[in-house]
Structures are given as C-alpha cells and as structure tokens.
Amino acid sequence: MATNNDExxxxxxxxxxxxxxxxxxxxxxxxxxxxxxxxxxxxxxxxAGSVSDIAGWAxxxxxxxxxxxxxxEDDGTTVYHHRIERVDA
Amino acid sequence: MSSDAATPEQSxxxxxxxxxxxxxxxxxxxxxxxxxxxxxxxxxxAYPPLILAxxxxxxxxxxxxFHTFWALDILHExxxxxxxxxxxxxxxxxxxxxxxxxxxxxxxxxxxxNREIDANGTPTxxxxxxxxxxxxxxxxxxxxxxxxxxxxTDVFYDGVTTGVGAATALEHMADxxxxxxx
Numbered sequence: 001m002a003t004n005n006d007e008x009x010x011x012x013x014x015x016x017x018x019x020x021x022x023x024x025x026x027x028x029x030x031x032x033x034x035x036x037x038x039x040x041x042x043x044x045x046x047x048a049g050s051v052s053d054i055a056g057w058a059x060x061x062x063x064x065x066x067x068x069x070x071x072x073e074d075d076g077t078t079v080y081h082h083r084i085e086r087v088d089a
Numbered sequence: 090m091s092s093d094a095a096t097p098e099q100s101x102x103x104x105x106x107x108x109x110x111x112x113x114x115x116x117x118x119x120x121x122x123x124x125x126x127x128x129x130x131x132x133x134x135a136y137p138p139l140i141l142a143x144x145x146x147x148x149x150x151x152x153x154x155f156h157t158f159w160a161l162d163i164l165h166e167x168x169x170x171x172x173x174x175x176x177x178x179x180x181x182x183x184x185x186x187x188x189x190x191x192x193x194x195x196x197x198x199x200x201x202x203n204r205e206i207d208a209n210g211t212p213t214x215x216x217x218x219x220x221x222x223x224x225x226x227x228x229x230x231x232x233x234x235x236x237x238x239x240x241x242t243d244v245f246y247d248g249v250t251t252g253v254g255a256a257t258a259l260e261h262m263a264d265x266x267x268x269x270x271x
Contacts (some may be wrong), residue, residue, distance in 0.1 A: 018210045020145040026220055029147035047210075060148055 008067055008083050011039035017046045022048040025057050030086065032064055033087040040067060043082040049053060054082045063088040121150045124265040126258060130159030132172040132202055132214070133179075139163070139217040146224035150168045153265075154221075155258040157231035160271075161238060164230050164245045169214050173199045222248040229253045 013029045016024045024045045031041050043054065051069060058066035070085040095103065115116060125147050127138040138154050145152045162168040176189025176198040184201075188194060206213070212220070229250040235242065242251040262268045267271045 019212070021208045022140045022147070022217075023210075023212050023220075026143050026147045026224070030224070057123060057144075 008058050008085075010042040010083065013042045014042065015044045016050075017044055017077075019045070020047045021049050021053065025053050026072065027029065028054060028057070028082070032084060032086055037086050037089055038046065040083055040085045045080045046077055048078070048080070050080055050082065054084070071089060108198075121145075121148070122261075123150055123152050123267040123269070124216055124258070124261040125152075125154045125269045125271060126262075127154055127156045127160035127163065127271050128158050129271065130162035130168075130172060132174040132199060133162045134271065135160070135169070135172055135214050136211075138269075139214065140218075141269070142226045142228075143217055143221045143224060146221065146226050152221075153227040153229060153261045155229045155231060155253070155261070156259075157234045159194075161230055161234055161240065161245075163214060163218070164228060164249050165240065166246050168242060168244075169218065169246075172201045172214060210213070218246055222246065230259070231255075235257040 009058075011033065012031065014027060016027050019027070024043065024047050027083075028041070028043050031043070035041055047053075055066055055069065058064050059065060065085045065087050066082065067085050068081070070081045072079045072081065072085075123140060123141075125134075129135070138160070142152045142154050156164050162172060173195045174182075175195045176184040177186050177194065179189075180186075182189070182198060184194075184198060184202075189198060205211075208225045218228070227250055228246070228248070230242070230245055230253070232252050232254050235251065245251065
C-alpha cells in the first residue's frame with residue numbers, strides 16, 4: 001500500500017464510515033458517476049472488506065483506476081482511504 | 090500456382106483471424122448480465138439477492154431479480170419492513186431449536202438479528218431495495234404468486250416490475266451470463 005497522501009489532488013470525498021457491505025462499493029459507484037474525467041474521489045470506510053471489494057470493483061471497470069489505498073487510525077478505529085480516479089466517461 | 094494466390098494455410102489463417110475479430114466484436118459493448126431468482130422471504134434470505142444485485146449494478150451489469158413465492162414479501166412495501174428470521178432449523182443461530190419453537194421464538198430471533206444489523210452498519214432491506222431500484226436493477230414480482238398470495242400490485246415498491254411470469258424469467262436467464270437461484 002502507498003503511504004503518501006499528498007500526491008493526488010482529491011476533488012471529492014465520500015464518507016461511508018460505519019457502513020458495511022455492499023454500501024461502500026455501491027455508494028462509491030454512485031459518487032464516481034458524478035466525477036469529471038481526471039478527478040479523484042477519496043472514499044473513507046471502516047469496513048475492512050472494502051479494501052478487497054473496492055480494488056476488485058475498480059479492476060473490472062475501464063472507467064476508473066484505483067490510485068491508492070491507505071489506512072489511518074481514528075480513535076482506535078481503522079479508517080481505510082481509497083483514492084479512485086475517473087479515467088473515462 | 091501463381092505467386093499471389095493464397096495457400097491453404099494462408100486461407101485458414103485468414104479465416105481464423107476473421108473469426109477471432111468477429112468473436113471479439115461479439116458483446117464487446119454488452120454489459121455482463123445477471124439474473125437472480127429469489128424464492129425466500131425470511132430476513133436472512135432477503136439479503137443475498139439484494140446485496141449481489143446492487144453490487145452487480147455498481148459493476149455496471151444488467152441485473153434482473155425475479156421474485157416468486159415468499160420472496161414477494163421482499164418487494165412488499167409494508168411486509169419487507171417486518172421480515173422474520175427463525176431459529177428453528179437454523180443451527181447457526183445462538184439459540185436452541187427448542188427455545189426457537191416456543192411462542193415468540195421467531196420474534197426474539199428477529200429482534201436479535203435486527204439489533205446486529207443495526208450495530209454492524211448493515212443496510213436495511215428497504216435501503217437495499219431503494220438502492221437497487223435507483224441503480225437500475227429490474228426487480229420483478231412473479232404474477233402467478235402475486236395472485237396466489239392475493240396481493241394487489243400496488244403493495245409493492247414503486248418501480249417494481251409486475252405482470253411477469255416464468256417465461257419472462259427464462260428469457261432473461263437464457264441471455265444472462267450468470268443465473269442464480271436463491
């Protein structure tokens with residue numbers, strides 16, 4: 001996993017902390033639909049499954065690229081950061 | 090043999106190349122299609138079809154869920170909020186069958202599961218239905234069982250497809266890449 005948070009300019013942030021499968025992927029898809037090509041969405045999730053799920057989802061779509069997945073700690077809870085770029089309309 | 094005439098090998102290679110490009114063009118722009126037949130209407134069995142359907146829609150797939158028999162209750166706007174789960178016949182639940190069989194056993198098990206659903210941040214059935222419909226999933230109510238259970242079609246969520254039967258389900262399944270019976 002990459003650890004540098006500052007390289008990508010994040011256009012929008014989606015907070016799905018507390019939500020579990022399938023909502024992180026579903027809400028990410030809905031948020032990506034509102035991105036312009038070249039923009040990056042940052043998804044914040046606490047669902048540990050979102051690491052595999054969002055990577056798998058992104059790999060099947062030609063319209064998005066998963067740029068980074070990192071983790072942070074918030075009050076003892078792990079927050080997973082997924083940065084997804086829209087590359088195609 | 091003239092020099093510009095194709096040898097049998099060259100003809101065959103050309104034919105293979107043509108067929109390969111034809112196969113590649115087939116369905117190149119077609120989304121993956123999935124058809125789920127949902128037959129169960131207990132709280133636990135309502136989840137898998139809806140989770141798979143809404144996730145598949147997030148993949149851009151073309152998804153149809155055909156609801157028949159007890160699964161009609163998933164589409165029933167009122168009953169979908171009151172789906173029950175039973176401990177009887179379900180050894181995975183932390184409750185002896187004999188207790189689950191007592192009056193109120195299903196209510197207790199359902200209360201327990203709803204509490205876990207809420208604590209885990211798991212979406213409610215209603216939330217999943219709204220999400221699936223919003224993402225273009227075709228949720229269908231089987232006409233025959235709708236009549237069998239004496240449901241008016243207006244008891245279902247807005248956006249549910251009604252007036253469809255087994256032939257419609259089979260038509261979707263014939264064209265689908267993935268078919269599941271839940």
